[in-house]
Amino acid sequence: MSECSCDCTSTECKSEGCSTGSCNVNPQDFLEKSHELNRIKKVIGVVSGKGGVGKSLVTSTLAVLMRRKGYKVGILDADITGPSIPKMFGVTKKAEGSELGIYPQRTHNNINVMSINLLLEKDDSPVIWRGPIISGTVKQFWTDVIWGDIDYLFLDMPPGTGDVPLTVFQSIPLSGIVIVTSPQDLVSLIVRKAYNMAKSMNIPVLGIVENMSWLKCPDCGKEIQLFGKSKIEEVASKLGVPVLGKMPIDPSIAELCDNGDIEKLNHSYLDCAVENIEKATMDKCPIKKKWSDQK
Numbered sequence: 001m002s003e004c005s006c007d008c009t010s011t012e013c014k015s016e017g018c019s020t021g022s023c024n025v026n027p028q029d030f031l032e033k034s035h036e037l038n039r040i041k042k043v044i045g046v047v048s049g050k051g052g053v054g055k056s057l058v059t060s061t062l063a064v065l066m067r068r069k070g071y072k073v074g075i076l077d078a079d080i081t082g083p084s085i086p087k088m089f090g091v092t093k094k095a096e097g098s099e100l101g102i103y104p105q106r107t108h109n110n111i112n113v114m115s116i117n118l119l120l121e122k123d124d125s126p127v128i129w130r131g132p133i134i135s136g137t138v139k140q141f142w143t144d145v146i147w148g149d150i151d152y153l154f155l156d157m158p159p160g161t162g163d164v165p166l167t168v169f170q171s172i173p174l175s176g177i178v179i180v181t182s183p184q185d186l187v188s189l190i191v192r193k194a195y196n197m198a199k200s201m202n203i204p205v206l207g208i209v210e211n212m213s214w215l216k217c218p219d220c221g222k223e224i225q226l227f228g229k230s231k232i233e234e235v236a237s238k239l240g241v242p243v244l245g246k247m248p249i250d251p252s253i254a255e256l257c258d259n260g261d262i263e264k265l266n267h268s269y270l271d272c273a274v275e276n277i278e279k280a281t282m283d284k285c286p287i288k289k290k291w292s293d294q295k
């Protein structure tokens with residue numbers, strides 16, 4: 001195979017012999033059809049360049065806030081080896097199926113949820129599967145699950161830019177992605193990786209959410225920037241994407257997650273993010289309001 005001399009991030013490229021495999025291929029070619037009983041309007045991927053930055057928490061929060069706005073919402077937990085969505089919502093009942101397909105479980109406020117933990121006999125059974133099986137499972141959550149009518153389906157992606165995110169980007173028609181990050185120096189590189197992956201596959205980046213931005217001292221109320229000064233505005237402006245929101249480390253949020261009570265959240269950190277996602281995906285308007293306009 002000859003070496004490719006083109007810019008492989010260009011989806012317009014028709015060069016032959018591409019060594020990266022991203023040229024000569026239209027990303028749309030791999031799209032899978034969702035179950036025939038599904039009417040899913042928008043699919044939002046929530047990604048992070050590395051693990052443990054609060055991606056599942058951000059996914060759940062966005063879903064809860066969208067649901068409160070009256071939308072029909074689902075969460076597809078694509079984090080097969082580290083599923084945390086059912087636990088955050090206190091969903092313990094297993095998913096059921098019929099000859100038509102698999103039915104997601106419902107949270108207290110009627111958010112549809114599908115996760116590998118709803119199919120495993122025991123919650124603490126590890127998923128020791130090879131990459132292609134994991135990717136195939138995520139695809140099946142799209143093709144075989146009967147989500148029904150959904151306005152916003154949020155995808156909690158596994159961390160990083162590996163096999164599963166690649167499969168999801170290729171096989172599920174995403175309306176856009178939200179990148180979740182934390183305020184460390186490494187972040188700019190990690191955010192850029194996630195951004196470049198989405199860009200190379202023609203998927204809009206709706207914006208960045210910074211989690212663990214600060215911590216409020218419970219005694220004096222002072223805001224402590226535990227991981228140093230945030231550089232997220234700088235990173236976002238270089239990439240030309242908005243900062244959708246910032247969330248502090250808040251023990252009351254951790255408690256809600258641990259108790260399966262995420263639907264009881266009563267903060268407004270991501271209100272603006274939800275508004276912007278709604279606008280960006282509904283009428284294709286450029287995202288106008290910034291997180292800092294929130295107060």
Ligand SMILES: Nc1ncnc2c1ncn2[C@@H]1O[C@H](COP(=O)(O)OP(=O)(O)OP(=O)(O)O)[C@@H](O)[C@H]1O
Nearest residue numbers: 051052053054055056057159248249250253254257
């Ligand atoms: N801002 C926050 N305030 C308090 N606790 C938080 C915050 N962000 C995350 N946590 C805690 O950290 C836990 C792990 O977060 P989460 O599962 O969202 O991370 P993740 O990025 O999805 O992890 P992984 O990438 O490993 O799947 C949450 O259950 C919650 O208890």
